[in-house]
Amino acid sequence: MATIEKYKGFPVNYIMLTWTTPTTAGTITHTTENRINGHVDRVVIVPGTPTPVTAFTVTLTDEENVDILKGSGAACSALASTDIYPDVRVSSDLDMVVGAAGTNRSGYIKIYWSERND
Numbered sequence: 001m002a003t004i005e006k007y008k009g010f011p012v013n014y015i016m017l018t019w020t021t022p023t024t025a026g027t028i029t030h031t032t033e034n035r036i037n038g039h040v041d042r043v044v045i046v047p048g049t050p051t052p053v054t055a056f057t058v059t060l061t062d063e064e065n066v067d068i069l070k071g072s073g074a075a076c077s078a079l080a081s082t083d084i085y086p087d088v089r090v091s092s093d094l095d096m097v098v099g100a101a102g103t104n105r106s107g108y109i110k111i112y113w114s115e116r117n118d
Helices: none
Strands: 002-007 012-020 028-031 036-047 057-061 082-084 088-092 095-099 106-114
Touching: 012 028, 012 036, 012 095, 057 106, 095 106
Parallel strands: none
Antiparallel strands: 002 012, 012 106, 028 095, 036 082, 036 088, 036 106, 057 095
C-alpha cells in the first residue's frame, strides 16, 4: 500500500510517498499520479516501523524508465534516513519501486522539487 501527500509552495514543492510492503512480498511499486515538471533538488528516504531490511532498495523512474536517483537508492539504511541530491530535471510522473525491504515493512520517500528553468 502507498499513499501520496502533496505540497505546492514557492519556491519548493514536495511529494511524499508513504509505503508499506505487502505481507506476501518485500517489494512495492507506486506512481506519483501527478506530473512533476521541474527540477528535483532532493529526495529523502526514511525507514518506518517496523524497519525495512538493511540495504533495501529504492528507485524513482521517469516515463523513459530512467532512475532519477542515478543508483543512489541502491542500499538504503534501515536505521537512518538516506539523503540524495539528484540535481535532475523531470517532466513526467515518477514510478517508485521499493525492493528487498522485507514483508510488512514501511517508510516514506519525500521528493523536493522546484519549477526552475535553469
